Amino acid sequence: MFSHNLLRSVSSAVCKKCEGLVPKFEAIFGNEYVKTTESFRDHYGHDEGHFPNRPPDIVLMPGTVQEVSAAIRLCNEQRIPVIPYGTGTGLEGGVTAFKGGVCLDLKRMDQMTQLNEEDFDCVVQPGVTRKMLNEMLKNTGLWFTVDPGADASICGMIATQASGTCSVRYGTMKSNVKNLEVVLADGTILYTRGKNRRPWKSSAGYNLTDLFIGSEGTLGVITSACVNVHPRPPALSAAVCSFPDVARAVETVVNIRHMALPIARIEFLDEKQMQACIAHSKLNMEEKPTLFMEFHGANERDVEEQTALAEELCILNQGIRFEAATDTVGMNQLWQARHMAYYATMSQRKGARGFTTDVCVPLSQLPKVVTETRKDIDASGMYGTIVGHVGEGNFHCIFPVVEEDEKEMQIIWGLSDRLVKRALAVGGTCTGEHGIGLGKINYLKEELGEEGVHLMKLLKKTLDPNNILNPGKVLSE
Amino acid sequence: MFSHNLLRSVSSAVCKKCEGLVPKFEAIFGNEYVKTTESFRDHYGHDEGHFPNRPPDIVLMPGTVQEVSAAIRLCNEQRIPVIPYGTGTGLEGGVTAFKGGVCLDLKRMDQMTQLNEEDFDCVVQPGVTRKMLNEMLKNTGLWFTVDPGADASICGMIATQASGTCSVRYGTMKSNVKNLEVVLADGTILYTRGKNRRPWKSSAGYNLTDLFIGSEGTLGVITSACVNVHPRPPALSAAVCSFPDVARAVETVVNIRHMALPIARIEFLDEKQMQACIAHSKLNMEEKPTLFMEFHGANERDVEEQTALAEELCILNQGIRFEAATDTVGMNQLWQARHMAYYATMSQRKGARGFTTDVCVPLSQLPKVVTETRKDIDASGMYGTIVGHVGEGNFHCIFPVVEEDEKEMQIIWGLSDRLVKRALAVGGTCTGEHGIGLGKINYLKEELGEEGVHLMKLLKKTLDPNNILNPGKVLSE
Incomplete structure (x- = not known):
């Protein structure tokens, strides 16, 4: 805690x-x-x-x-x-x-300094956010795929090893960085893959790039990044399906992945989250665990095929009311509940601020962990919903909280603490995509063991001997 | 050199x-x-x-x-x-x-100690090779996708950050490791993601896993790895197409990727390589730059769609004789030239050993670099062919050499040296997938700069202060 x-x-x-x-x-x-x-x-x-x-x-x-x-x-x-x-x-x-x-x-450094369309990459400064980048790319047929919800800066997302709804297909931040310009603690300007280099892959020496991804400003300050951009899919479709319980929904995800179906997004909302969405947006949907899917393909028939296969697998797992759409309006309508999930939860309590947890567990453990978490929330008397990037076993609880109410905050921190321990107990991690910062600092030893934390501290000491770079974050002092 | x-x-x-x-x-x-x-x-x-x-x-x-x-x-x-x-x-x-x-x-440690089918991962000891693993997986519907040609050990492939023909779709070794057990220089047993942890992703602290990937035994000895396994595609097809020149072949690759076509393999053989294959296997094919493609899909219609789209793009780029097959025999026949490429080259010179180079450049630079390399080989008087994992800009020259002939070896090292410099000059790397070892050690400073090599040496010193772990490899002393 x-x-x-x-x-x-x-x-x-x-x-x-x-x-x-x-x-x-x-x-x-x-x-x-x-x-x-x-x-x-x-x-x-x-x-x-x-x-x-x-x-x-x-x-x-x-x-x-x-x-x-x-x-x-x-x-x-x-x-x-x-x-x-x-x-x-x-x-x-x-x-x-x-x-x-x-x-x-770093917001003044807001330029895309290179765009290499044929190489599917671009170079951005740290003031460029993911929405700014996608705006810059809008006439290119390319897009930046990492979408954590917030309009975060690309380099900030690298610093926290962010991911989001699309990473089940396009990878997390970690698999979308080709090179970084980093300023080290002594002022040295380092290019992790060498200056101006953009090979798709390399076996030349240690992975310096990955050393800085997820280091949260504690090893160096990222001042420029060469990141992958992906072709915009020529055809898209969306689908929604409810399930009698969490286990069937997750089993569907496993089946979909087993069929080598290259699903672009697959999001899970639990029944409480669906209740909130239905009430908030007056939707005609089931108050049951629900999967939201998106398919990206080379052409319309391709996405139709993918959608049809997904439907088959949903039905096999007792899916209720599989609905699909290929037009933008229909897709947005279907996904409305997902898009509005956070606001729907927050609308259940006026004047509250959102508190979001973040764990990631092996897919096979997801039904157990989600079900136990749901029970824990209900038993606590707090109101909270569950939404997850279920293709990767990553999920969040959203709580509308009143920060001034210390007793309430204690209950929330308690729920978050037990959730982390539940995730750690089944081989998961205390953070799937938000990072350690201050909030998860006390879990690192339990998650990684003495040896892991010791090595991280050695690395910190090596790169930042005077402990000036974002001190006290990630690693306890 | x-x-x-x-x-x-x-x-x-x-x-x-x-x-x-x-x-x-x-x-x-x-x-x-x-x-x-x-x-x-x-x-x-x-x-x-x-x-x-x-x-x-x-x-x-x-x-x-x-x-x-x-x-x-x-x-x-x-x-x-x-x-x-x-x-x-x-x-x-x-x-x-x-x-x-x-x-x-490490060959006695040859067990798969865990298989988690629902989580698409398994844990292997360092004596397990990729073929052994695929044999172990044969009744599961899953397969291990990293295929560098040789039947290397999985942990050895991690140590060199290997990749191969399938990484254009399924990622290199780097994107297929969830956790590593590593013995450090002082004998400490470290789990890079914590013991028994297998989350799909994590933002918990520094990327220790990636620190060891590609470190070639110089930072620790990998004694176990949790790696991703992928569903075997329900449907496959293969295709081959020749082109008037390298540029058109590469442009086709860019087009294919721009169409979001999830191609599983796309390999390039230059005209000299095709000559050797045609002579060796008595094939009825063109002696021209040729692309070999493989498509993996959820069903037959899916791969048919992918194949049809690829054909369209090949034809647009003046492709000659696009041929496709969906049955195993037909696919093997089509791909025979690629499968036999190395042996076909070697058969051109009795008693010779193969010498293989390895660079990776941005895709946009590939036509220039391949064309110049072809000219350089021809001018040298040596016989050599070019074959590449062209979807990632990675290619190899294969030379049949007589090691005892010092003059000849000097010419070969000279060709390899100029090839590396050509790759470095256009933003590429001196090694796409083979690693640094001894052979590429002198290029590291040119590729990464003083700062990069200095940081790597600091990391080496931190993890192996007595310089006992594979000393003198990767970094010069």
């Missing part, structure tokens, strides 16, 4: 050591990109998770990798924490400046 | 320090699994590449991870090199014991 005593006490004043650096930063960045006012800094002390707001002492807004490098070098000399900031849409407190320091807001 | 002076002079005697350890090893392993006779050790001093044979001082044949751990701990105390050995099918000298030491022959 998240422990509040990790956090230093709130202080609105800029620390003396940081204050001394302000003129140096201003000389590098110009006055307008060095921010120290409390009202400005306040915005950077939290993400969308449930952790106390702890603003940094200074916010810098670099425009180039050289500026990032210069800033980090100064911070390293002075042993001042450096926290990279993308869109602040994380959920595990990854940007919280609980030791103060310098926040690097 | 590979420099011979890296190698110590040949010595058939076991070094004194190693000799002193023999009784200790015998106490752990039993006499029969501690080998010191010259004739036995001789077999372990080389792989299938072209490097002088340098046998280890002792060959150990462990049966358990505990034995591996005990052996490595002893070697670490005595600063004796440890070289893991799978099948010896590598091509870059990765197993050469040029500093002597202890070779761990």
